[in-house]
Amino acid sequence: MNHLQALEAYSIFILREAYKKLGRLGLLWSIGKDSTVLLWLTKKAFLGHCPFPFVHVDTSYKIPEMIIHRDKVAKEMDLELIVHQNVLALESGMGPDKGRLICCKALKTDALNEVTKKYGFDGLIVGVRRDEEGSRSKERIFSERNQDDEWDYANQPPELWGQFKTEFPRGHHIRVHPLLQWSEIDIWRYVENEGIELIDLYFAKNGQRYRSLGCAPCTGKIESQATSVSQIINELENTSVSERAGRAQDQEDAYAMQKLRRDGYM
Amino acid sequence: MNNQNKSFQTREKLKLVFTGHVDHGKSTVIGRLLLDSGALPQGAVDKIRRVSAETGRPFELAYLLDAFEEEQAQGITIDTTQLQFKTAFRDYVIIDAPGHKEFLKNMISGASDAEAAFLVVDAERGLEEQSKRHAHMLALLGLQQSALIVNKMDLVGFSQQVYQQTVEAARYFLSSLGLKLSVAVPLSALMGLNVTVKAPELSWHDGPTLLEALDSLKKSGHSHEAPLRLPIQDVFKFDDRRVLVGRVESGQIAVSDSIVISPGGKTAQVVSLASWLPRDQKTKAETGESVAVIISEDFFNRRGEIVSRIERAPKTVNRFRASIFWMGRRPLKAERRYKLKLSTAESECEIVKLFNLIDSSTLKPLQAQGEVGFNEVAEVEISLQKELALDLFSQCQATGRFVLVDDLDVAGGGIVTWAEDKPQVKAGFVHGELKARCELFQEYFYDLDRMTFNKIESSVPFYAVGDPVPLSGESYLYPEFFDIVIFRDQIVVKIRDGLVGALSPFSEYRYEGYPLVNGRGFAVKVNSEDDWLKLNNELLLINNRERAVGPDEKWLDFNVYRRIRLGRDRHL
Ligand SMILES: Nc1nc2c(ncn2[C@@H]2O[C@H](COP(=O)(O)OP(=O)(O)O)[C@@H](O)[C@H]2O)c(=O)[nH]1
Ligand SMILES: [Mg+2]
Numbered sequence: 001m002n003h004l005q006a007l008e009a010y011s012i013f014i015l016r017e018a019y020k021k022l023g024r025l026g027l028l029w030s031i032g033k034d035s036t037v038l039l040w041l042t043k044k045a046f047l048g049h050c051p052f053p054f055v056h057v058d059t060s061y062k063i064p065e066m067i068i069h070r071d072k073v074a075k076e077m078d079l080e081l082i083v084h085q086n087v088l089a090l091e092s093g094m095g096p097d098k099g100r101l102i103c104c105k106a107l108k109t110d111a112l113n114e115v116t117k118k119y120g121f122d123g124l125i126v127g128v129r130r131d132e133e134g135s136r137s138k139e140r141i142f143s144e145r146n147q148d149d150e151w152d153y154a155n156q157p158p159e160l161w162g163q164f165k166t167e168f169p170r171g172h173h174i175r176v177h178p179l180l181q182w183s184e185i186d187i188w189r190y191v192e193n194e195g196i197e198l199i200d201l202y203f204a205k206n207g208q209r210y211r212s213l214g215c216a217p218c219t220g221k222i223e224s225q226a227t228s229v230s231q232i233i234n235e236l237e238n239t240s241v242s243e244r245a246g247r248a249q250d251q252e253d254a255y256a257m258q259k260l261r262r263d264g265y266m
Numbered sequence: 267m268n269n270q271n272k273s274f275q276t277r278e279k280l281k282l283v284f285t286g287h288v289d290h291g292k293s294t295v296i297g298r299l300l301l302d303s304g305a306l307p308q309g310a311v312d313k314i315r316r317v318s319a320e321t322g323r324p325f326e327l328a329y330l331l332d333a334f335e336e337e338q339a340q341g342i343t344i345d346t347t348q349l350q351f352k353t354a355f356r357d358y359v360i361i362d363a364p365g366h367k368e369f370l371k372n373m374i375s376g377a378s379d380a381e382a383a384f385l386v387v388d389a390e391r392g393l394e395e396q397s398k399r400h401a402h403m404l405a406l407l408g409l410q411q412s413a414l415i416v417n418k419m420d421l422v423g424f425s426q427q428v429y430q431q432t433v434e435a436a437r438y439f440l441s442s443l444g445l446k447l448s449v450a451v452p453l454s455a456l457m458g459l460n461v462t463v464k465a466p467e468l469s470w471h472d473g474p475t476l477l478e479a480l481d482s483l484k485k486s487g488h489s490h491e492a493p494l495r496l497p498i499q500d501v502f503k504f505d506d507r508r509v510l511v512g513r514v515e516s517g518q519i520a521v522s523d524s525i526v527i528s529p530g531g532k533t534a535q536v537v538s539l540a541s542w543l544p545r546d547q548k549t550k551a552e553t554g555e556s557v558a559v560i561i562s563e564d565f566f567n568r569r570g571e572i573v574s575r576i577e578r579a580p581k582t583v584n585r586f587r588a589s590i591f592w593m594g595r596r597p598l599k600a601e602r603r604y605k606l607k608l609s610t611a612e613s614e615c616e617i618v619k620l621f622n623l624i625d626s627s628t629l630k631p632l633q634a635q636g637e638v639g640f641n642e643v644a645e646v647e648i649s650l651q652k653e654l655a656l657d658l659f660s661q662c663q664a665t666g667r668f669v670l671v672d673d674l675d676v677a678g679g680g681i682v683t684w685a686e687d688k689p690q691v692k693a694g695f696v697h698g699e700l701k702a703r704c705e706l707f708q709e710y711f712y713d714l715d716r717m718t719f720n721k722i723e724s725s726v727p728f729y730a731v732g733d734p735v736p737l738s739g740e741s742y743l744y745p746e747f748f749d750i751v752i753f754r755d756q757i758v759v760k761i762r763d764g765l766v767g768a769l770s771p772f773s774e775y776r777y778e779g780y781p782l783v784n785g786r787g788f789a790v791k792v793n794s795e796d797d798w799l800k801l802n803n804e805l806l807l808i809n810n811r812e813r814a815v816g817p818d819e820k821w822l823d824f825n826v827y828r829r830i831r832l833g834r835d836r837h838l
Contacts, residue, residue, distance in 0.1 A: 001554050003279045003357065012556035013499070013513045020500045020569060047558055048542040049504050130348055134333025138345045140375070154336055154344055157675040158371040158593055160378035160407075161667055162513075163607050167674040181359070183350050242307035254317045255335040 004190055008041065011178040013162065014141055015045040015125070018176040021166040022123030025052040025176075026082065028112070028266060031066045031073075032213040033187055033198055034127035034179055039077065040196055041178060042125075053080040055115055055124070059107035060090055061215035069199040084115035096217045100249045101256060107215075109265040113149040116173055125176045126266050131183045133244055135258040140165065141180055147171040149264030175266075184243050185236045192229045203227050212243055220246035278356040280485050283380035283409075285373060285400040288365035290388040291417040293343050294455040296362050297327030299476060302462040305351050306330070327455070331362045342366055346376030355481040365396050370641050371593040374403055374679065382411040382483045385436060389428050389452070390421040393435055399627040402643065405443040406591055406681060408663050411486075412440060413479060414450040420457055424467045442629065449479045488553040492516045493578035494525075495657070495665045497609035498571045502558065509540050510559045510567055515609060515664035519557065519573070520550040527571050528655035529582040534563040570611030572655040572665060580655040580665055585618075586685035587647050590638070590670070591626065594677030597637040598644075598670070604678075608668035611654045615670075619647035638678075645683070658682050695750075695759045696728045697769040702757040704785040706750060709741045711831040729766050737764055742787050742828050749778070752785040753805070753816040772802065784816065789826035 001009065018025060027042065027050075029035045042050055056070060074081040086094070089106040096103045116124060130137040140156050142164035157165055165174060179187075191198060201210045208221040222241070226232040244250045250257055257265075284292040300306050310330060317338065318325045329338050331347050343364040351358045361380055363373040377383060383404050387397055404412060414436050422428040429452045437447045452460060452471050459465035461476045474482060494517035502509040519525075523536045540558040541547050551557045559573070572580050592598045598617065606615040622645040623632040638644045659666030659681035670678035694703040729735055737744045750759040758775040760767035777798040782790035792798050801817055 001552065003277065006279075006554055009513065009554055009556045016499050016511055016556070043542050044546070045556070046542075047502065047504060047509065047540055051504075131350060137333060137347045137349065153334065156345060156372070156375075158375045158669075158679075159676070160375055160669065160679060161664075162609075163669045163676060165675070167605075167671060169674070181348065240304075240306075240308040242309065245307075245309070254313070254320065258334060 004186065004193060007182055007186060008044070008190070010181065011041045012045040014164075014176065014178040015042060017162075017164060017166075018123050018125060018142075018174075018178075019046070019051060021164070022174055022176070024119065024121050025123045025125065026055045026116075026119060026121045027052055027125040028127070029054040029056050029070075029079075029081075030127075030213070030266075031056070031062075031070045031199060032127075033191065033202065034129065034182075036073075036196060036198055037182075037187055037190060038125065038127045038179060039073075039079075040194060043077075050077070050079055052125075053082050053119075055082045055084065055119075057108055057111045057115065058083050058085050059103075059111070059215050060085060061095065061107070061217055063201060063210075063213065063216045063219070065199060065201055066213060082115065082119065084111055084118070086111035086114060096215070096248075100218060101253070101260065104249050104260055104265065105263065109149075109260060109263050112266065113264045116149065121173055123174045123176050125178060127179045128177055128266060129179050129182050129184070129187075131243075133250060133257050135255075135261050136180075139177055139180055141177050142166065143175045143177065144168055145173050145175060145264060149173075151175075151262050151264070153258070153262060185233065188229060188233050188236060192233060198229075202232065210246070212247055214247055218248040220248070222246060277352075278485055279359065280356060280382065280480075280483060281359040281361065281380045282480065282483070283361040283363055283377045283383045284386055284415075285363050285377060285383055285404065286365055286386035286415075287388070287391070287394040287396040287400075288342060288367075290365065290386050290391070290394075290397070291455050292365060292386045293328035293331040293362055294326070295384075295386055295415060295417060295453070295461070295476070296349075296360055297330040298455045298458055298461050299360075300330060300349075300351065301327065302458055303351070303353070303477065344369055345372045348376070348379070353477060353481055358480065363400070365400070367396055367399075367641060370396075370399065370403070373400060374407070374591070374593065377404060377409065378407055378679075380409060381485060382413065383409050384413050384415050385440075386415045386417050387432055387436060388418050388421075389416050389425075389432060390418055392432055393439060395627040397436075398439060398629075399641065401440055401443055401445065402626045402629070403591060405445050406589060406643070406679075408659065408667075408681070410445065411448055411483060412445050413448050413483065415476065416450065416452045417455050419452045419459065419468065420454040424452075426470045429471075448484075449474065449482055451476050451479045488516075490518060490552075492553070493662060494519055494523075494574050495580065495609075495662055496557070496559070496573035497611065497665065498527075498567055498569055498573065499610045500569055501567055507540070507560055508564060508567075510561065510573065511557065512559075512573070512610065513556045514551055514553050516553055516662050517575075518550060518552045519559065524576055525561065525573050526576045526579050527565065527567060527573055528579050529571065529653045531579075531582075532563065532565050533576060534561040534565065536560075537562050570609075570654070572609070572611075580657050580662070581685050581687040582653050582655050583685045583687065584650045584653045585647065586650075586656065587645065587683050588668070588680040589643065589683055590646055590678050590680035591643050592638045592640065592678045594672045594675070595640065596672070597639045598672070598678055600636045605671040606648070606650065606668050607671065607676075608654060608656055609665050611656075613654055614651040615648050616651075617646050618649045621645050646680070648680075656682055656685060658685060694728050695730075695752075695757075695766060695769055697731050700757060700769045700771070701728075702750075702752040702755040702759055702769060702785075704750060704752055704759075706744070706783070706785060706787045707736050707739060707742070709739055709831070710787075710828065711741065731766050731768060733766050734764055735761060735766060741831050744783065744787070744827050745781060748781045748783055749775075750785065751782050751790055754785065783827060784822065787828050789823040790817070791821050791823060 140159045204224045209224045226235045314329045347362045361376040363376040495515045499512040537560045600617045626643040657666040666682045669676045756772045777795045782792045
């Protein structure tokens with residue numbers, strides 16, 4: 001087995017483990033490359049089936065093409081799609097102008113925590129990777145969140161030999177991270193090998209493309225000429241800029257992500 | 267696969283963990299390695315500079331790994347991190363582990379993923395408590411390849427003598443754990459000496475730089491000779507197919523292989539390997555692959571059972587010995603119940619014996635007091651509530667190791683050091699979920715050469731209700747109507763008119779006046795309902811929870827139905 005096949009095999013193992021051991025499951029689907037790879041791996045793990053709903057936390061500030069693409073893929077793949085918004089916050093005018101971290105907390109973290117409660121999820125499959133940023137690099141594959149969706153990151157239980165955290169009190173839930181050990185370039189190489197179709201925001205137009213997708217006001221484009229997957233791989237092999245450099249919320253404060261994620265952010 | 271990725275596809279990947287006592291410089295070594303080899307994204311160092319300026323803390327390379335605010339504020343690693351790194355030769359996953367005693371569970375979480383380990387030792391301080399404890403954990407985790415970094419050489423004036431003493435001390439301690447030191451490197455992570463390039467200060471060192479040492483470690487491949495172990499993870503029934511899914515933990519599986527499923531011993535053939543995409547369709551899978559298998563028989567299979575080849579099946583046991591390490595806040599206690607998880611199997615268990623309790627950092631024996639404390643190591647005997655298939659760790663790592671769950675968290679881990687296989691079930695009776703083993707229709711003979719009783723192994727199938735049974739053989743003769751009392755399984759099988767009538771558990775059985783015969787074909791001296799109840803009461807007294815044993819010999823008559831043949835070889 002080569003490196004990508006090994007990553008794929010382990011992710012499939014994790015997905016099947018979650019399906020067998022956790023009660024109600026949802027997959028957090030953000031339309032980007034990582035969630036699309038997750039969708040692909042789900043199909044592989046369950047022999048063409050998707051035995052749990054896909055959840056999209058819609059902040060209403062997403063890049064419009066993302067929503068169009070979301071609905072198209074959900075229809076084509078016949079996904080059970082749950083779209084959730086923090087309606088109260090939106091009605092009271094929440095937006096990045098209130099402060100980026102405040103906005104992220106309300107429209108992403110709180111919305112996610114609401115939908116988790118609403119559907120009673122025991123497990124949420126999330127496509128985060130260790131190489132994205134510091135607090136994610138410290139994650140477990142099965143990571144517990146308490147009844148208030150908080151992550152007790154300084155006191156994580158051991159995880160070894162493919163034995164995951166599957167016992168937890170009612171009301172808590174597990175974040176399952178099947179892509180944790182993948183890197184950004186692994187994702188792209190996999191996309192290339194498998195011929196996975198991605199939203200075209202990743203490909204350069206007029207010398208610019210998105211490297212990471214998020215909300216329109218807080219996600220920047222990078223200078224790029226890459227118009228195909230192989231050109232993107234080539235670009236990444238030669239860059240020294242980090243992936244989330246274009247994500248404004250990460251830059252707010254040295255420990256911004258840690259703080260957001262402690263409260264339940266993906 | 268695509269051409270362009272050719273070189274990438276064939277590149278090797280090695281997972282390396284950095285272990286050692288707190289403050290000996292593990293995180294700094296990794297940070298330095300990343301920095302000097304140009305692996306860091308732009309701005310990573312600037313960010314650390316900014317944070318140290320903002321917080322007034324000194325600049326530390328370790329912050330590249332110690333991402334949590336708490337870690338940076340206290341200057342320690344709390345939890346393990348993994349990051350990717352590459353040299354011209356191959357790709358690496360570098361795993362940083364905390365050195366603090368408090369966080370040993372996190373060190374174990376990180377190290378359990380690794381294929382090789384570096385032990386980082388501060389030249390000035392030498393081996394300390396956690397250096398030794400970590401080495402001990404590496405041995406228990408089955409990491410055979412270890413390498414040494416003698417760091418902070420700047421603090422000992424780059425002394426060759428100090429270096430050599432440290433190497434010898436480490437070599438000695440590691441060898442007492444059965445670990446071999448494959449390479450040793452002196453360096454200063456702080457000053458960046460002998461990390462990626464040789465340093466004049468260490469000109470006496472004719473060995474490798476850290477970077478060269480990394481590339482000198484060998485990746486141990488999966489042996490194709492290894493026995494097949496496919497623990498069943500789940501059974502899918504999305505359509506009319508029953509599909510066994512799981513990860514091949516050892517060996518290979520291929521279409522048309524004859525397999526056996528343990529516990530239970532049911533045999534079948536592999537019909538096909540299922541996949542979503544036609545292009546993923548294959549006829550063979552190797553170690554590490556997640557597969558979906560369709561087999562020839564429509565058995566009732568469960569998670570936790572292990573698929574193997576018939577010749578090299580795992581052991582099926584309900585009691586075994588193990589070396590364990592304990593990470594739980596409250597101590598492990600003999601006689602308390604724990605959940606044991608071994609590959610995909612689970613069972614309640616109890617620690618029935620506790621011996622050789624040792625201090626995991628000094629290897630000195632501790633006074634055993636019926637419990638194993640935080641971070642301690644012990645030899646134990648474990649009794650399982652239900653039978654599991656497993657291997658000795660030395661024979662197959664993935665199915666020879668397990669974790670113990672206390673309350674809701676994994677609190678201990680262990681490796682199987684001794685287990686005795688139960689005799690294989692070759693024949694018996696089945697009815698739905700009920701199953702009973704018997705050797706009733708096997709020929710016994712007395713081996714004149716060895717002067718022992720032997721039975722001729724024959725692969726008699728299971729008899730279902732309604733099946734005829736062979737009432738007479740060369741060494742036995744049973745009546746047409748009788749009841750078979752199978753003590754091991756606590757089941758009575760009624761034979762009526764030479765056919766299997768019904769199977770009933772002891773608790774539901776009523777004596778009907780027919781002769782009673784045990785599972786080996788010996789008469790059981792029960793002639794009334796009263797006798798039956800008396801026998802049962804006696805059994806209740808002698809049977810313990812784990813094992814159902816047979817009655818005292820006084821209840822048996824060996825000469826009624828069996829006549830032992832004399833013979834010289836089993837084919838007589
Ligand atoms: N003098 C000296 N100090 C070092 C060296 N390497 C690391 N240190 C310091 O030792 C302390 C502990 O380092 P750290 O990497 O956090 O240790 P860890 O607990 O093993 O990860 C930090 O203050 C480092 O700056 C070295 O080579 N020389
Ligand atoms: Mg450290």
